[in-house]
Structure formats: C-alpha cells, structure tokens
Amino acid sequence: MMAGTLFGLGVGPGDPELLTLKALNRLRAAPVVAFFAARERKGNAFTIIEGHLEPSQQLLRLQYPVTREKLPDGEDYETLLAGFYDRAAADIAGHLDAGRDVAVVCEGDPLFYGSYMYIHDRLAHRYPTEVVPGVSSIFASAAVLGAPLVYRNQSLSILSGTLAPEDLREKLARADAAAIMKLGGGNLAKVRACLEDLGLLDRALYVERATMAAERILPLRDVEAQSSPYFSIILVPGRKWLS
DSSP states (O other), X not given: OOOOOEEEEEOBSSOGGGSOHHHHHHHHHOSEEEEEEOTTSOOHHHHHHGGGOOTTSEEEEEEOSOSSSOXXXXXXXXXXXXXXXXXXXXHHHHXXXXXXXXXXXXXXXXXXXXXXXXXXXXHTTTSXXXXXXXXXXXXXXXXXXXXXXXXTTOOEEEEETTSOHHHXXXXXXHOSEEEEEOOTTTHHHHHHHHHHHTTOTTTOEEEESTTSTTOEEEOGGGSOTTOOOSSEEEEEOOOOOOO
C-alpha cells in the first residue's frame, strides 16, 4: 500500500477569509485533518477551518499537555513537549502508513513559529510531504495597523520577546525595522523598557489578535505589562522613505 501524503497547511492569522485557495483545496481533499489545541479549547487553527469541513473527514485532535500552566514538580517543559510531538507524529504516521493523507492545520505559516514544524521534522523525511504557506501574523499586523514595514534597502529583524534584555537591546539597536513576538509571560514589560531605552517607544506599534474577532490596537504605553496575550505583536516600522 502506498503511504499517504502529509500536508502542512498554513491557515492564516485568524480571519477565515485569509485562508488561501490552495490551503482550502488541500484541506477539503484530506480524509484526515489534524489540529493542535490546548485543553478544553478548540484551537485557533481549527476555529478558522471548521466551517469548511465535511462530516466524512476524520478529525485528529492533538492536545498539548501544557500551555501556560505551572508544571508539576520535577517536570520539564521541553521534555514534556518533545514527548507530545513524538506521540502526535506517531498518531499521524499511523494514518499515513494506512494510505490516508493527513492535513495538519497551523495558524499563520506552518514553518514560522508553527507547531507543524515539529511534526515536519519528525515525518517529512519518511513520507511524501507538501507544505502550503499561510499569511503570517507579522504581515497581518502590519495590514491592520496600516504600517509599511520596510522601505527600499531596509531589512526586517524578527525577534522573540523571550530574549535577555541585553540581547534584545543590541538587536533592536541594529535593526532598520523589527517585529517582536512572544510577548506573554511577563515579556512585554522587558521589551517596552528596551524600546524606551533606545528612544523607539514612539515608533513602536502594538496589536493583539490581529484579524481575529477580539482584535485590539493600543498605544504601547497604555498596555498593561501582564495583560499581553500570546497572539500579540509589536512592530517597529522602518523610517519612511520618499515621503
């Protein structure tokens, strides 16, 4: 029996209309649809695509063992997640070995901070694989903010808010323009302090859940340091050119 094909489908940042035609076509043709979700939640990617699913399609829920909750004593976050992705890949491989194609849906782009990447690393060398890119939250955020990111010869630095303050400050100081992600878990206050130290606070733009129903755009100065959700981003656009 021929193995099924693994599809990594980027389904966009939240607005269902930002799902590409190619992703939609692959989604509708897949007998098995796998999606990531936290405990007692649908999952953002599933919420985007659920209106396009048929009753005949089999759903494979991949539930994270932890998200932001405190870990039990003696448990390591990285080890827990590695085991989770091992088990998820094994579940998907069972369908592929039986000849069934599997579409793994992933919000944003599947190869840009996407959970699908960890499945891809484990299975892409063993099975026919196709990845369909999706609209990234960075470009969705720029669109809802109406903020051109980079002009002419400028470059864009994509940074994680989890960086140490000195590393973050150094990278921001050298950047023409920047997108800063992973602001939850208390990282926002650190990022805001670095931007203020560098005189970039007034250039920085903040948005939560870009293109989603709960989208919020706020001045960065007004955001409570501990209130930033996972789907939030700070953009520091490049300086305007020819204006």
